[in-house]
Amino acid sequence: MTASRVPAGRSVTVEVPATTANLGPGFDTLGLALSVYDVLTVTASEVPGARVEVHGVGAGEVPTDESNLVVQAILRVFTEVGEAPPGLDLVARNTIPHGRGLGSSGAAVVSGVVAASGLLAGIVELDGDRLLGIATAMEGHPDNVAPALFGGLTIAWTGDDGPQHKRLLPHRSVSPLLLVPEHTMSTALARSLQPVNVPHADAIFNVSRSTLLIAALIQSPELLHTATEDRLHQSYRASAMPETDRMIALLRAAGHAAVVSGAGPSILVLASDPSRRLEAAALVRSAAEHRWEAILPAVDIKGATLRDQQAPVLRAPS
Incomplete structure (x- = not known):
């Protein structure tokens, strides 16, 4: 050798x-x-x-x-x-x-x-x-x-x-919040729930939102809520993480740019200022059935x- x-x-x-x-x-x-x-x-x-x-x-x-x-x-x-x-x-x-x-x-x-x-x-x-x-x-x-x-x-x-x-480099006011549950999620399982084909309208929707998201993250954070809308993967995976899906719906209804982090089950909130992160964490803490850890990282x-x-x-x- x-x-x-x-x-x-x-x-x-x-x-x-x-x-x-x-x-x-x-x-x-x-x-x-x-x-x-x-x-x-x-x-x-x-x-x-x-x-x-x-x-x-x-x-x-x-x-x-x-x-x-x-x-x-x-x-x-x-x-x-x-x-x-x-x-x-x-x-x-x-x-x-x-x-x-x-x-x-x-x-x-x-x-x-x-x-x-x-x-x-x-x-x-x-x-x-x-x-x-x-x-x-x-x-x-x-x-x-x-x-x-x-x-x-x-x-x-x-x-x-x-x-x-x-x-x-994201805009300096972009403030991430991670909401991390105690339970895990298999990436392989999450991917298995994704369909091979999606409607043409949904593909166009996601192209527009992902393009807008770049602008929101680096220049116009006030657009983050609209820019984080998705029709390509999150709804298909919702059945595997119902608590995540419910918390995201609650957060988005309150105006927070909340999405599934990666394959889940954690939630990412992209706030346009630090105080909004605290509001989002408090909302989940008051409404969740299980414990979620709030992490306030920098980019x-x-x-x-x-x-x-x-x-x-x-x-x-x-």
């Missing part, structure tokens, strides 16, 4: 933000990075294999060997560039909720590919576009991994050259970073 060129003892620490995808009408296209973070430290070892220590979310639940998703992402990068991996010791400190539509699996993949790029620094150089391609191949679609990698608001698509993205504009550096790890052209 070829020895790894990564020296034993080399260590990197990566911080990756949570993400919320779709944002209502932007199904599988739009994503936003939020200031809730998983932190991963990876150290190269002379001992073969991988050992994972997990603190916080997922402790005692996720695998702690080579089947761990973060380890799989690291190994995927080494395979892609034709380099032998070293032994790996990982310490994960997680705060992103699992199975709640906040991009936890995308964050795991991104933390792995960015950690691998750090371990390979000076041996093989990997830019953001290359890492986006590898992460998307693992995750299946780029709407969560793009904002996790690059921060801010991202438009993601797949072209002849693979996954692409455009990074934008993360850095994306994945090496924690001992002030600059982003990667910055593909945006």
Whole structure:
């Protein structure tokens, strides 16, 4: 077996933000990075294999060997560039909720590919576009991994050259609120409820709203309520998360721009000022049948970073 060129003892620490995808009408296209973070430290070892220590979310639940998703992402990068991996010791400190539509699996993949790029620094150089391609191949679609990698608001698509993205900075008054229930939701189940075909009128409706949403997020936050209307996916998934559906209807009736966060069951509210977030959280607290945790994050504009550096790890052209 070829020895790894990564020296034993080399260590990197990566911080990756949570993400919320779709944002209502932007199904599988739009994503936003939020200031809730998983932190991963990876150290190269002379001992073969991988050992994972997990603190916080997922402790005692996720695998702690080579089947761990973060380890799989690291190994995927080494395979892609034709380099032998070293032994790996990982310490994960997680705060992103699992199975709640906040991009936890995308964050795991991104933390792995960015950690691998750090371990390979000076041996093989990997830019953001290359890492986006590898992460998307693992995750299946780029709407969560793009904002996790690059921060801010991202438009993601797949072209002849693979996954692409455009990074934008939301208007300073855009204030996200996350409402996170205790129960989880399977992304695979949510996707299985999506029909293969949708009415032509609904497709046109979503094109208009997703276009308007870009304008609302970067220039005209007062349009957020109208811009977050959706006919493409949320109604089809409502039966699998009735409490989420009921709370979104209640919030929207009160004028809040509320949508399903990713595949759910969490709710994202895009407020045009901070005080409206508090009103939305109070409304859900007073009307919900079950407990919802209210998180008031900022929009993360850095994306994945090496924690001992002030600059982003990667910055593909945006």
